[in-house]
Amino acid sequence: MLNLECPDKLPEILPGQFAEVLIDKSSSTYLRRPFSIYDIDYKENSMKMLIKSVGNGTASLYSLVEGDRLNIIYPLGNSFSLPEGNKVLIIGGGVGIAPMLLLTKYLNQKGIKVDVLIGGRTKDDIIEPELYYPYANVMIMTDDGSLGEKGIVTQHSLFANENPGYSRIYACGPDPMMKAVANQAFSRGISCEVSLENLMACGIGACLCCIVETTQGNKTTCVEGPVFNTRQLSGWH
Amino acid sequence: MPELSVDIHNLHLKNPVMSASGTFGYGPEFDDFMDVNRLGGILTKACTSKNRDGNKYPRMAETPMGMLNSVGLQNKGVDYFIESIYPRIEHYETHIIVNVSDSTIDGYVEVAKKLLPLKKITGIELNISCPNVKEGGMAFGTSCPMAAAVTKAVRDVYHKTLIVKLSPNVTNIVEIARAIEDEGADSVSLINTLLGMAIDAEKRKPLLSTITGGLSGPAIKPVALRMVWQVAQAVKIPVIGMGGISNATDAIEFLLAGATAIQVGTANFIDPSVCIKIIDGIEDYLTRHNYSSVSEIIGTLST
Numbered sequence: 001m002l003n004l005e006c007p008d009k010l011p012e013i014l015p016g017q018f019a020e021v022l023i024d025k026s027s028s029t030y031l032r033r034p035f036s037i038y039d040i041d042y043k044e045n046s047m048k049m050l051i052k053s054v055g056n057g058t059a060s061l062y063s064l065v066e067g068d069r070l071n072i073i074y075p076l077g078n079s080f081s082l083p084e085g086n087k088v089l090i091i092g093g094g095v096g097i098a099p100m101l102l103l104t105k106y107l108n109q110k111g112i113k114v115d116v117l118i119g120g121r122t123k124d125d126i127i128e129p130e131l132y133y134p135y136a137n138v139m140i141m142t143d144d145g146s147l148g149e150k151g152i153v154t155q156h157s158l159f160a161n162e163n164p165g166y167s168r169i170y171a172c173g174p175d176p177m178m179k180a181v182a183n184q185a186f187s188r189g190i191s192c193e194v195s196l197e198n199l200m201a202c203g204i205g206a207c208l209c210c211i212v213e214t215t216q217g218n219k220t221t222c223v224e225g226p227v228f229n230t231r232q233l234s235g236w237h
Numbered sequence: 238m239p240e241l242s243v244d245i246h247n248l249h250l251k252n253p254v255m256s257a258s259g260t261f262g263y264g265p266e267f268d269d270f271m272d273v274n275r276l277g278g279i280l281t282k283a284c285t286s287k288n289r290d291g292n293k294y295p296r297m298a299e300t301p302m303g304m305l306n307s308v309g310l311q312n313k314g315v316d317y318f319i320e321s322i323y324p325r326i327e328h329y330e331t332h333i334i335v336n337v338s339d340s341t342i343d344g345y346v347e348v349a350k351k352l353l354p355l356k357k358i359t360g361i362e363l364n365i366s367c368p369n370v371k372e373g374g375m376a377f378g379t380s381c382p383m384a385a386a387v388t389k390a391v392r393d394v395y396h397k398t399l400i401v402k403l404s405p406n407v408t409n410i411v412e413i414a415r416a417i418e419d420e421g422a423d424s425v426s427l428i429n430t431l432l433g434m435a436i437d438a439e440k441r442k443p444l445l446s447t448i449t450g451g452l453s454g455p456a457i458k459p460v461a462l463r464m465v466w467q468v469a470q471a472v473k474i475p476v477i478g479m480g481g482i483s484n485a486t487d488a489i490e491f492l493l494a495g496a497t498a499i500q501v502g503t504a505n506f507i508d509p510s511v512c513i514k515i516i517d518g519i520e521d522y523l524t525r526h527n528y529s530s531v532s533e534i535i536g537t538l539s540t
Contacts, residue, residue: 022507030454031299031506073509201297201304202506204269206262208282208308209297218290218311 001038002049002061004070010045013037014079015103016195016227019049020203022071026060033057034200034222036098036172037075039131050127052095076203077226080106080193085167087113090136091153091181093173094125099195100172101131108135115139115166117156119173123147154180166190182230186237192230196221239523240530241516243277243497245475246398246423248332248359250277250498253531254488254516257479257502258283258336258362258402259308264326270509275516277498278332281318283364284352285337286344288314292369298435298444303454303481304503305433307369307447310338315348319355327357334400338364338374342390349395360398363391363422366429368406368451378404378429381416388420400477403427405457405464414468426477426500427468428461453503455481462494469495469536483511485518492519495536 020032039048053059064070080103088107092100097118107114114136120126123146132138140148141156149156154177158164171181172195185192198210198221205223212221213234219225230236241252255278256267263281264273273279291311298305312318318335326333335358339345345363352358365378365387377383388401401417403410405428414425430451435444443449461480469476478496482488483504491499504511519531528534 028301029299030302031304199295199297201306201503202260202266202509204262204266204509206260206266207297207306207506208291208311209306211291211294211296211311213294 002051002064002070003046004049004072005044005046008045010040010042010047011075013040013047013075013102015106016079016099017075017077018099018226019072019074020076020200021049021061023057023060024071025063026056029057029060031201032073032203034076034197034203036195037102038098039101050095050098073203077222078224080170080195080227082107082110083112083168083191086111087115087165087167089115089117089158089164089166089169091117091119091169091171091173093119093153093171093177094121095127096173096177096195096197097127098172100170103170104132104135115158117141117153117158119153119177152180153177154184159184162188164188168193170194178230179236182236185230193227194230195226196228197226239520239528240532241520241523243531243535245400245477245498246360248278248398250332251275252277252516252519253492253496253498254512254519255280255334255477255498255500256505256512257500258364260502260505263322264329264333267505267509271513274330276331276512278334279326279329280362280500281333281335282312283310283336283338283367284312284315284318284348285310285339286315286347288312288317293446295444295446296450298450300433300435300452300454301456303452303456305435305445305450305452306430307445307450309369309447310367310374315351319351323355323358327355329357332359333357334360334362334398336362336364336402337391338367338370340370340374342387345387346390346394349391353395353397358397360400360423361391361395362400362402362426363387364402364429366402366404366406368404368430368432368449369447375404375406375429378413379407381412384413385416385420388417388422392421398423400424400426402429403468404429405460405480406432410464411467411471414472418472418474422474424475424477425468425472426479428457428464428480431457431460453481455483457481458487462490465491465496466494466538482515483507485515485522488515488519489522489534492531492535493538495538497535
């Protein structure tokens with residue numbers, strides 16, 4: 001977890017937006033790295049990012065100590081949108097839970113009833129579920145059954161109900177998980193938004209490296225995403 | 238204050254720093270980070286005669302001190318550029334130079350002709366060096382007769398400033414530079430990306446959908462500098478240097494090697510205000526060394 005304090009007043013950050021972090025302490029990391037914004041405290045001008053160590057860049061972030069400075073560009077990208085109804089399901093898989101805390105708080109504030117399903121391989125992958133308790137009904141699912149129900153998120157008992165009453169499902173996690181969720185949503189006629197994690201170079205729509213194929217042609221994940229309604233995504237349904 | 242302006246043919250640039258094609262969008266993408274008007278010029282994303290979707294994802298792989306890309310000239314075509322993009326950028330008070338590419342000579346000519354009437358497009362840069370397209374692109378830039386033929390065809394219909402951007406993926410870049418100079422190009426820019434490749438050893442798969450892609454970033458700077466130096470000695474037209482420029486010192490090195498102006502590419506992704514820092518840094522360098530103008534250092538490498 002990175003706790004960041006901004007010297008200036010924080011701009012308004014919408015749920016689903018991300019930041020591009022410059023990692024200058026790693027000689028093998030040249031490009032910025034995109035990370036979701038996990039939590040914000042406007043009063044303290046601070047925000048948090050949830051970072052999983054997967055390579056040299058993220059490993060270098062783990063070596064930061066209190067007082068170090070980071071160069072980040074934020075907030076970037078679009079955001080999750082408000083649903084039409086008043087009950088939604090949020091699903092986060094592993095570190096894909098990162099953008100979902102802000103979304104949960106945001107929807108709760110709008111008076112929408114939120115169910116959150118957090119999935120992971122083991123109980124160690126279930127990150128801070130207690131933060132959701134004040135805002136949502138929380139369900140947990142692990143591949144090995146060490147916490148919550150056993151299995152992958154789309155095997156959760158809530159999907160036994162053909163008509164769970166959700167007007168939208170929001171998902172973020174590994175691609176196969178999001179595709180499985182999108183199919184569950186689609187088969188029930190529920191709209192589904194996902195946050196994609198395509199490889200990025202610039203983060204501001206200049207390089208066109210992070211594109212995703214949509215029904216309206218290629219779109220950039222960094223500016224026109226990272227949030228997409230799965231109906232727009234080619235090959236998802 | 239030292240004079241920063243330079244001339245590329247009849248384009249008077251307020252300073253020698255331009256944004257490289259494909260790394261700066263069309264300009265507005267950078268409005269939040271810098272005053273785009275301060276640039277010597279903007280080289281737009283490549284423009285082709287028809288819409289191009291580009292290559293499939295993944296199109297990018299990070300490599301040591303650089304990156305590979307295989308975007309493949311994604312753009313909506315020249316008609317869309319004229320109708321929808323040009324009105325959003327014509328207010329910039331800098332030279333807007335459109336990077337032009339296509340798969341056929343007729344395509345290049347068509348784009349050039351259509352851009353000619355646009356008042357604020359003061360020049361074009363012929364991209365005969367894109368390594369990421371199956372037809373055209375680099376094929377025009379890796380043989381002297383092809384480079385000459387496309388330059389001549391466009392020269393015949395385009396009387397504003399014509400820059401030709403060269404590929405480094407050749408045995409002798411000087412020959413290509415001479416060939417396009419002989420056909421009437423007003424300036425030569427180099428280098429485009431170096432053809433490269435990256436592999437995921439665990440998955441035993443290439444990292445790019447196209448297998449190969451174009452290498453850019455600081456990793457290619459020594460190669461670029463060498464080529465700029467060789468070409469600057471061989472041609473009379475002004476040379477625009479690029480390849481891994483990330484700070485003012487890099488830019489100065491290219492000027493010393495003989496470039497009249499420079500383009501900043503991949504570094505824009507790391508620091509979207511880097512061009513301003515480079516302009517200011519060049520001015521500092523000139524002041525520190527008591528030069529009254531940037532033209533005093535161009536091609537003055539002491540060997």
